[in-house]
Amino acid sequence: MIGGTAAVVGIGATAFTKDSGRSELALAAEAVRAALDDAGLGPGDVDGMVTFTMDTSPEITVAQAAGIGELTFFSRVHYGGGAACATVQQAALAVTAGIAGVVVCYRAFNERSGRRFGAGVQGREPSAEGVALGWGLPYGLLTPASWAAMSARRYLHEYGLEPEVFGHVAVTDRRHAATNPAAYFHGRPITLADHAASRWIAEPLRLLDCCQETDGGQALVVTSLERARTLRHPPAVVVAAAQGAGRAQEQMTSYYRDDIDGLPEMGVVARQLWGSSGLGPADVDVAVLYDHFTPYVLMQLEEFGFCGPGEGAAFVAADALPLNTHGGQLGEAYLHGMNGIAEAVRQLRGTAVNQVPDASRALVTAGTGVPTSGLLLGADG
Numbered sequence: 001m002i003g004g005t006a007a008v009v010g011i012g013a014t015a016f017t018k019d020s021g022r023s024e025l026a027l028a029a030e031a032v033r034a035a036l037d038d039a040g041l042g043p044g045d046v047d048g049m050v051t052f053t054m055d056t057s058p059e060i061t062v063a064q065a066a067g068i069g070e071l072t073f074f075s076r077v078h079y080g081g082g083a084a085c086a087t088v089q090q091a092a093l094a095v096t097a098g099i100a101g102v103v104v105c106y107r108a109f110n111e112r113s114g115r116r117f118g119a120g121v122q123g124r125e126p127s128a129e130g131v132a133l134g135w136g137l138p139y140g141l142l143t144p145a146s147w148a149a150m151s152a153r154r155y156l157h158e159y160g161l162e163p164e165v166f167g168h169v170a171v172t173d174r175r176h177a178a179t180n181p182a183a184y185f186h187g188r189p190i191t192l193a194d195h196a197a198s199r200w201i202a203e204p205l206r207l208l209d210c211c212q213e214t215d216g217g218q219a220l221v222v223t224s225l226e227r228a229r230t231l232r233h234p235p236a237v238v239v240a241a242a243q244g245a246g247r248a249q250e251q252m253t254s255y256y257r258d259d260i261d262g263l264p265e266m267g268v269v270a271r272q273l274w275g276s277s278g279l280g281p282a283d284v285d286v287a288v289l290y291d292h293f294t295p296y297v298l299m300q301l302e303e304f305g306f307c308g309p310g311e312g313a314a315f316v317a318a319d320a321l322p323l324n325t326h327g328g329q330l331g332e333a334y335l336h337g338m339n340g341i342a343e344a345v346r347q348l349r350g351t352a353v354n355q356v357p358d359a360s361r362a363l364v365t366a367g368t369g370v371p372t373s374g375l376l377l378g379a380d381g
Helices: 024-039 059-065 080-097 111-115 128-134 144-159 163-177 192-197 264-277 294-303 312-317 338-349
Strands: 006-013 048-052 073-077 102-110 200-202 215-224 236-244 286-288 361-365 372-379
Touching: 006 024, 006 080, 006 338, 024 059, 024 102, 024 215, 048 059, 048 080, 059 073, 073 080, 080 102, 080 215, 080 236, 080 338, 080 361, 080 372, 102 111, 102 338, 111 215, 144 163, 144 200, 144 294, 163 192, 163 294, 163 312, 215 338, 236 264, 236 338, 264 294, 264 361, 264 372, 286 338, 294 312, 338 361, 338 372
Parallel strands: 048 073, 048 102, 286 361
Antiparallel strands: 006 215, 006 236, 102 215, 236 372, 361 372
């Protein structure tokens, strides 16, 4: 059990842009140095590094670029955005086990000016994952939006809803982004009418249902709670952490399950977080839910028990829970969820731009439609 033994003590990011003009390694090093400075630590204090797969900057290379010396722990978590919260889980495990004292988690990429996930599947090495994708590629399911659209369509059919319900997530995110100076869409809120007027990408998903593409980096620093209490900021305690993959799990194309109108992998995460912490939906003050596509936010709320099946849109419309207070990936930046963890830390510190009064517990989730992860973070004491 790692609950209450480790904490996030530093957060740092680059500017979020559409054309950074710098290498992904430079972005990673800048974010790491910023996170260490935020924690009041130096490169010499770090002995562990965690990142994702799909990252072009290996742990040892980032360590060199940031001035970090010997490492006793280094790790990569698979499945794209599903790895975000699991980086903190692995860091906390390493700290709790005594394998490392200070671990940096990071993600940095030129996703807009370089990778462009929205451009669809291009050259790939042969792999088992490619075989799974190959069942849909010949029929036009070429992009993440088209993969998500399959589940979104079934969700609407199952609960007798129309695509307009997804707009509540987009409007909520953009409302928060509008007051966040770090957000790409700062000063640019939208209305439900704007959402409904945006062009189709892959029905039933419109442009404003899809997250943006971003250049940038984000890093987090994790250490023991005991040490965290001696550092610069109030610690964001890792109350619980979990990973989850469901039955018949694929990456974004789990179409051969009995039902495709939910997120069973996130249900696996939810059961672990609630079970290991002894907490439940009523104990959460703010939620930062992975929002690469709006329908998956509604499904997550339902998997975690904040509302019943098919009730996610009404729950969001009622502002029943502070949600994605930084603007989310739709409004702030798409850094595979790492910027969402940073927002949860700010909320617990009391320094968020859209601060929830007396926030003491935050739920954060990672990528949906893929094997995923989640965190419950809490204020100390």
